[in-house]
Amino acid sequence: MDNASRSERSRNAALEAAIAIIARDGPGRLTLDAIARESGLSKGGVMHQFRTKEAVLKALLDRQMAHFEEFATSTMAKVSATSANPNLATQLATVREAATSPNSAALALVAAMVENPSLMALPREREMERMAAIREEATDPDLAMLRWAGAMGLLLSSLFGMSPLSKDEHQRLFARLLDDAQWTGLERPGAKRTAKSGAPSAAKAATPRKRA
């Protein structure tokens, strides 16, 4: 077999093993030896592909992000013509996808958070960009944020195994979140026109977290 293909295969095997371990035993049980055992590789093999454990986590995050990024751009292309708020529609669909897929990206996120919280900087940044886009296109930014938050709540609660909802109910709720017609009744244009001006300061300066 080709060398590149061999590496590719091994890297994939290791990452799949990592996800399986996190999903089955929890992020705390994710060790290099466990990855080696689960993937069928030797520890040396794993360490050849990833020089450090942090590199494994990083690769895992990159991979999941790439997957959902692709999904997002794909659905974005589909809805951008028809929807009035394509960014929101895309994000809701993507979160639903993440909630449906068994190898959830969120698992990788949790594992990264445990091992090295700073790894979450990049995903966090991306997320913030998306939310800014959602707010900017919305006639009622707060409502858009609440719909987004609802999707995240569904995703994370099912991730934590705290969802009393069946698959069908889950899908129904996501469908309702996605259906603009269901939310037009109570839009409050602008950021609630009280005395304060409606200037939506979308992007706030992200305070960088420091590790000790």
Added chain:
Amino acid sequence: MDNASRSERSRNAALEAAIAIIARDGPGRLTLDAIARESGLSKGGVMHQFRTKEAVLKALLDRQMAHFEEFATSTMAKVSATSANPNLATQLATVREAATSPNSAALALVAAMVENPSLMALPREREMERMAAIREEATDPDLAMLRWAGAMGLLLSSLFGMSPLSKDEHQRLFARLLDDAQWTGLERPGAKRTAKSGAPSAAKAATPRKRA
């Protein structure tokens, strides 16, 4: 100082230290030695109060759950007279409280999930009871669930540090979630028993959870 008080003090110190460590360094850095260092106790002292690390996590969970349970029953008493859906109102307020409080219970949950996922069985059970109560009292159960999910999304996104929202925006969104008037426009009574016959009887079950 008498023995009971001494124990109480030490246990408290250890648990406070644990929360501080999780919040500052992440769940992966929570070790018994770290707890001893942070709390000022010796390791032996910590081990005398908690026979194992899992016992520490369990105590942490119990403590946080008790705190929010108390908060919940307190607010439940306040709103049960005025609100048509007191369970939802209470849960939303409680989640807001959890999101606001620095020593979030969610941190304890994450730590428990890392160390031993099975520890989450009890909190999960409680959560499911609450959600069942919310659904039962709602004229539009799905919408109620979505409001709850929105609150959870806000809480968890801020926990993961992925919230681009300022404190004020956060509070505003929670306030909107709590304001029934903002959501009456689009209720769809379907799915559950509709019972749209005049009087809004609004489930007067005094106790949030009744299962024996």
Added chain:
DNA sequence: CTTTACAAACCGCCCAGTCGGTTTTATAAA
């Protein structure tokens, strides 16, 4: 022959848990 992919033994550190010992509190008899 050189480089790359993998294997497996190995190393040092960290961490949960143990253990013998010391100090503080509780009980109670004198």
Added chain:
DNA sequence: TTTATAAAACCGACTGGGCGGTTTGTAAAG
């Protein structure tokens, strides 16, 4: 109160295993 004894709280050195990472060796690819 004093004294004797037990029990509980606390201490800190120690241990055994697990973990991240290294090293040495081998086979396949180029």
